Every structure is written in C-alpha cells, then in structure tokens.
Amino acid sequence: MNRVIATERLTKIYNTGGSEIKAVRGVSLRVEKGEFISIVGHSGSGKTTLLSMIGGLTRPTYGRVLIDGVDIWAMSDEELSRFRNRKIGFMFQFSSLISTLTVRDNMLLPAALSGKVEQQHEERALELLERLGLEHRAGAYPAQLSGGEQRRVAVARAFMNRPEIILADEPTGDLDEESEEQVMELLTHMNREEGVTILLVTHNLELAARTRRTLRMRRGRLEER
C-alpha cells in the first residue's frame, strides 16, 4: 500500500482580535491509497480546518502536508491550484455552487479551469447528475433548486476531474434519508470501483460506522476510535 496523505504536526492558530484560537493542534495523520475514513467530532473541534489545510485551501501555521510525498504548501500558486484542480474533489459544508451559472456549467467548471471542455466532460457531467437523480435539472440555476439538490450537485461536481482524493465536509448535512443514501452510495462506489481515497467528516455516527476507519477530532487533536 502506498501513502497518499501524510500530515506532520499540522497546526492552525487563528488570531482574532488579540485572542488566539488553536483550531488544529499538531495533527499527524497517515492515509493509505484507497482508504475510506470518517472523521467525527463536536462542532468547533477543528474538522473543517484540518480538511482545508490538507486540500490546499488554508495555509497551516506549522507543520506539513504531504500528498503523494510532495509538500503541497511549498508549491507555487500555479502548482497548488493545479493540484486542487486535478487531485482533489471538495464537498463543502456550505452551499458551493456559483449562482450565476447553470447546474450544467457549474458541473463543467473543474474541466474548464483545467483547460478545455470537451464532449467527454459533458457526458461525465450528465452521468454523475444521473447517479444523484438530477439530470433533469441541468439547465436550472442554483436558486431554482432546493437546498438538498444544490448539495447533491456539489457532490457530483467533486468527481468531475476524477480526483484521487475526496475531502467531504458534512456532505449530507441537510439531506433527507433517501438523498443521503444516494450520496453515500456514490462515495462508496467511487471508493470501491475507482479506488478514490475519501476523508468524510460527518455528525452521523451511523454513516461513520459504515467506513473502515473512524477518527475523532477533539479540541484540535485527532484520536483513533
């Protein structure tokens, strides 16, 4: 097995109005290729901050993030952007569609940002939307969708560029059971069939129980369960 993600004493300290918040404290995490890991923990325990440092969205205060052995925070902006575009699929806690673009164009964004949109991208977008039962909404704008539908489009979009790693931050947060199941099935499918490595942050212990390995975040520290 080879190591996809390794963090070394990863730390994030926020300075807000004179007081320091230690959001993540010295987390050293190792993830093998093809693992499906769930992370649970109270709100405010640092789960999102950890994920966003691993994905190249928040610069750590200390520590390193190695993806396939490469220190991502030593990269130039161009390299890091390319890394996010090609290797990582994000699912955010908050709604993350571009409101001025249709569902279809939102889906095509990762391809467009990597260069050129081709027929195969259009096909993949449609296929992913179908998996989540959203193919009929391709022409709609985000404001015309329900919160759950928006969430599922964002989930589908994360798979557009066939990423090696999925960083999913409470992707089923406000979904009904049926949609939650659809998303979970998609994640499981991608993990099993395509070997995608997945870090899933969730409040739902039932969902966490369905993953091979569950970690708990507590006041900025990560513990095995």
Added chain:
Amino acid sequence: MRMSLLHLALQNLRMRKFRTLGVVLAIAIASAALFSSIMLMKSMSSSIELGMAQLGADIMVVPGDAEPEGAILLGGAPEWGYFSLRYAEAISSLEDVAGVAPLAFVETTEGCCFRSGVYIVGFDREKDFLIKPWVEKQVGELRAFDAVAGAGYDWLPGSEVRLYGVSFTIVAKIPATGVASFDRGVFIPLDRLYWLSKRSREAGIAGMPLEQGEVSALMVRLEPDANPVSVARAIEFQFPELRAVVAKKALSNVKRQMQVMLQSLLALSALTWLTAVILVSVILSMSVNERRREFGILRALGATKRFIFGQVVVEAYLLATLGSVLGMLAGYTFLALFQDVIEGYLRMPYLLPNELYVALISIATIDVALILATIASVYPAYRSAELEPYDAIRSGE
C-alpha cells in the same frame, strides 16, 4: 470552448444587472461628455478653418448695427437689415481693394417654399469671387432657373426646389465652408433674387422684404500685400454707418474664445471622469466583497490567483467598453440631432468631423474608459486574488 473566463464574466454581468447598469451608466456619461466635447471643439475649429477667409474674402462689410464679429463671420442667421448696393462701387474704388462681391440673404419662412429656414443667397454674376469659381468648375454657366446648393444638403444635381412659387434646378454644389448661411444656402444670381422678391410681393405670397438694389453684406477681396486692418479702418472712416470686419482678426478672437471654452469643457469632462472612477471603484469593491464566496469556490476548483485577478479586470473592461460605446452613440446622436439648438446657443455653426476623425476620437475615448477601468479594478482584483480560499468560502456563513 463555451466555458471560459469570458463566459463566467459575461454570466456575472448578465445576472447582476443592477450593478452592471450602474457601472455602464457612469462610464457612458463620462464618455459622452468627453466624446462630445472633443467632437464639438473639432467641429467648431473646422468651421473656423474653413470660414469666409478660406473662401477668399478678407473683409466683410455689414451695417453698423450688426452683431459681434464671430457671429457675423461664422454665425447662423444674418439678422441685420439690408443696405444699399451703391456702397459696393465706392468701396471697390478704395486703394488696395481688388474686388467687392455683394451678397443678399433671404431666409425662407413657413409655407413659402420647399422648406423653411433655408437661406436664399443672391450673388452678383460679374463681381462674385466666392461662389462663381465652383459654378464654373462644375457647370460653366448658370441658366435662368438654375441654383447652386450649399454643402449642408444631400441634394443631387438635377433635383428641383421650390422657392416662392418658382421651381429651381440644383446644378452645382459648393464645398463645406463652416458658415451656416452658406452651408444651408441655395445660391441664385442676385438679379434673379430681386425678381423673385418683387414677384412674391406682387403675387401676395409671404412677403419677401428685399428691395431692388439692397444687399446684406459686401465681401471684399484685397490686393496680395494689402493690410486688411487699415483698409477696414478706411472703410469705416468713410462710411461710419457701416462696419468692416477683418476676417483674420475676427477669427483669431473667436479662436481665443474657443480656447477658453475648450478648457472649461475639458475640465468638466475631467470632473465627470473623476466621479466615474470613484463611483466605479466603489461599486466594484462592493461587488467583489459580495463575491468572495464565489472566488473561494473557484479557487477550490482550481482557479489560480491570476485567474481571479483576470476575472475582475476583464469584467471591468467589458463594462468600460460597453459604457463607452453607448456614451459615444448618445453623444453623437445629441450633436447631430440638436445641431440647430446647439448652434443657436453657441452662436456658432459647426460641421461634424469626417469619419476618420470620429473614429480617432472614438478610439481615444475608449482608451480613456479602459484606463479608468484599470484604475478602478486593479485593487479590488488584487484583493480578491489574494484571499485565503477557505476564508473566502466561509465568508457570509
């Protein structure tokens, strides 16, 4: 490729209409101000370059109570009264005078003719040196009911115009002079004009006040080395009831006045640009703040800092170009549509510059708008690009 920087920018402009409208309007107003000031100045200066002096008249003699110099030389309506043709004899016998060409102006009134507000200009078949050269070049000799048109009309040779119940055929055209009464004139021989005037009175058509032997102005041409100022003085000394306007001197006065006007117009448009820069900066900053989350998402999906920077600047350029073009169209329409009103207000005629000049002025105006867009957008663009992606995404939550 459908999805691109441009597509994203265009979608954003389309979907956020209010903001788009605000910026476009600010830039359009500033562009309209700049464009029409330059156009107006260019128009007026071409009028001056082309004026009476260009036609070969050194001095223009008018009644003593006539209007100021600039208005006489360039102005629209010769509103002063007629005076006797007999002065022409006396003036042509003065020293250094090479020729005296009498002109009589009659403005057509409502209902008398094919159109009102046209000047019928009578010129002397023998003595004239202003119109005759153009006639000779184009048709040789005028027949009984032939007329010559000013440059302000699109008439083709051969078209008919009705003047006081008589039909005239346009056979020639004189080039643009920048003198309103010339450019909107229909020229016929002076003796024909007297005949027409008499006939109109006898027939009881809207009365033409011109009497046989009266003129509106005497155009004086001097010998090559003569001093126009001293000849003008000599004329006014001998005939205190007349006024002799030296073309060159009057023009330089007018030019000075124009200079002042140009400066205030440019100052005014500089002010509108300053306002526009501030307004557009504020609107862009606000809009960029609103869109932090969107930029964060784009970054997460793989957009570089440069892409975000470009996104903001390209949008500003699109808005600037659109605003500028709309502003110039509005400015041009205004100048063309209200030419009469503006001429009346400035007491100066103007000729809209030719296509080349319009193109040059347009390019200059768009350039200024793009510079404005750059100034207003670089800082917001930089700030947006430098946002920490995740901070941007969670803003507003």
